Amino acid sequence: MNEIVSAPTIPRNDTKENLNWKDNLSVQKLLDVIASIIADEYIQIAKQNPEVFSEIASPPSGVRNDRR
Numbered sequence: 001m002n003e004i005v006s007a008p009t010i011p012r013n014d015t016k017e018n019l020n021w022k023d024n025l026s027v028q029k030l031l032d033v034i035a036s037i038i039a040d041e042y043i044q045i046a047k048q049n050p051e052v053f054s055e056i057a058s059p060p061s062g063v064r065n066d067r068r
Contacts, residue, residue, distance in 0.1 A: 021027045
């Protein structure tokens with residue numbers, strides 16, 4: 001016979017940790033590292049595939065419906 005067993009509940013503390021980046025130097029450093037990694041990846045991809053970013057940066061040419 002199959003039984004459904006639920007996991008035991010863990011008592012929760014209602015206090016919430018605040019990860020406010022303005023007040024926490026560790027969070028600031030973590031965000032700096034993440035931003036640096038993303039920037040490095042972006043630069044590497046842009047150097048390897050410059051056409052990818054030129055396509056993203058320039059809007060598609062086509063017929064416009066608005067009056068100019």
